[in-house]
Amino acid sequence: MTVLLDVHDMTRQFGGLVAVNHVSLHVNEGEIFGLIGPNGAGKTTLFNLMTGLTPPTSGKLSHRGQVITGLAPHAIARRGIARTFQNVRLFGNQTALQNVLIAQHIHGKSGMLASVLGTKRARSEAREAHERAMDLLKLTGLTYHQDSEARNLAYGDQRRLELARALALRPNLLLLDEPAAGLNPAEKRSLSDFIRRIRQEFALTILLIEHHVPLVMGLCDRVAVLNFGELIALGNPADVQHDPAVIEAYLGA
C-alpha cells in the first residue's frame, strides 16, 4: 500500500489553545479514511493544515513522499488536493456551471491572446471544459440547475455542487468536511453510495470528517478519532467503535 498523505507530528496552536496536538497519521492511496471526534476536537483545523490555509506551529506534511508543509493553498491544490467546507462555500453570484468551470482553471492551456481571439484550439479547449463540467453536473444531479446562480440553489444542491466543483479540480485526494451535514436520511444513504462511486470512477483517495456515526462505520476503511486536538484512536471502524478511550470521549467520563 502506498502512502498518499503523511501527517507527521503536526501541532497548531492558536494563542494558548492547542487545536491540533502532535498528531501523526497517514492516508493510503485509494482508501476512504474517516476523521471523527467531538466538536472542537481539531478536525477542521487539521483540514486547514492539510490544504495550506493554516500554517502549522510545528510538524511535517508530505504528499506522495514530498514535503508540502508551508506551501501556499494554490500550490497544494495544484498537487491534486481538493476539499469541501462544513458550511458550503460556493461562488454565490456565479451559476452552477461557472462554479464547476472555474475549478478547471489550472488545467487550461490556452493563453490570453488565443482566448481573446478565439482560436480553434482555445475554442476546442473551452468546449472540452464545458463538456467535463456538464458531466460533473450530471453526476451530481444538477443538470437542470446549470444556469441557476449558486446562492439560489437548495441546500442539498449546494452541497452537491461544491462536490462537483472539487471533482473538477481532478484531485487525487478529496477532503470532505461533514458531507452529510444538513442532509435528510434518504440523502445521507445515497451519499455513501455516491462517495464509493466517485472513489472508483476518479481513482480517488477520500478523507472525510463526519459526525454521523453509521455513515462513517459503513463507509470508511479506517477511522481516526481526535479529542481536544489529540489523536486518541486509529484503526478499522469496528475496533475504534469499541475503544474505551473513544467511548469516554464521546460520552464523557
Add this chain to the structure above:
Amino acid sequence: MDIGLTFQQLLNGLSIGCVYAIFALGYTLIFSILRIINFAHASVFTLGAYFTYFLIGGKFGFNGLLSNGQLPFALPFLIALVVGAVLAGLVSMAIEQLAFKPLRNRGADPLLTLVSSLGVAIVVVNVIQYLVGAEIYAFPSSVLSGLPAAVNFGNADRAIPIRTIQIVILAVSVVIMIGLTLLVERTRTGKALKAIAEDATVAGLLGINADRLIMATFFLSGFVGGLAGTLVGLSVSIAGPYFGIAFGLKGLAVIVLGGLGSIPGSILGGLLIGLAEAFVPSSAIAIKEAVPFAILFLVLIVRPQGLMGRSLVQKV
C-alpha cells in the same frame, strides 16, 4: 444649429470621454477584486505622462534634481507611449507590493488601505516635484511627425477640422476598452479574477494564485492609467506634478456614476461625462468642471448603485 460645430464637439467629447473611461478602468479593475479605491492611481497617471515625455527625448526644466535632464536618444511617440505605460504599470505593481499587500495580509480595514493609498499618491507627487520641478511640460507639436495636425471631415467648401491628436486618443482608447473587456470576459485569467473577487480563499483552494493575479491587475491598472496620462498630456499639457490629482477626482466621479466595479459602467460613465463637458456652451465655461459632479449627483438620487452597478439592496 451648426452641424460642423456639433460634430466637432461630439468628437472632442468622445475623445476626452474615452480617456476618462480608460483612466477609470484602472480604478475599476482594482476595485472589482479588492473592493478598495486606489487613490495612488491618479499619481500613476501623472507618472505615465512624465515617462512618455522623457522617452520621446523631452527635456526637463532647471528646477529639480534632474534639471536639464534629457535622454541621449528619442523614441518615436507610439513606442514611448507604450513603454511609458509599462513603466507606470511597474510602479503600480510596486505600490501593491509596498502599500496594499502588507495591509491586506494583516486583514486591515479597507479604510486604512484607502488612506495608505492617498499617502502613496502624495509621496509620488512630491517625488516628481523633487525630481523635475513643478513646471508645465508640453509635448512638442512635432510628436506625431508625419501626420497632419488636423483632419478635415467636411469638404473643401465647409471645413470641419478635427485635431489628429483627438483621433489618436480615440483610437488608442477604443483598443484598450475592447481589449480589457475581452480579457475579463473571455480569458481564463478574467474568470479567475472574478473568482478571486468573490472569495479569494476558495479561489486559492482551486489552484488559483491570487497574489500573482492581483499583481497582474495592478500592472494593468497602472498601464491604462499611464496611457491615459500621456494622452491627456498630449491633448493639453502636463500641468505639473499635481496634474493627475484633479483628474483623479473626475475619475472617481466616473466610476461612481458608472457603478463601482463595473467595466461597462466605467466606459459608459467616462463617455457621458466627456460628452457632457464638451457640450457645455462657451458662455458657461466657468462651470465646466462642475458638470461631471452635477451629473453624478442627479444620477445617484435615482440610482444610488450607479448606472451599471449591482443593486445595493442585495448586500446583507
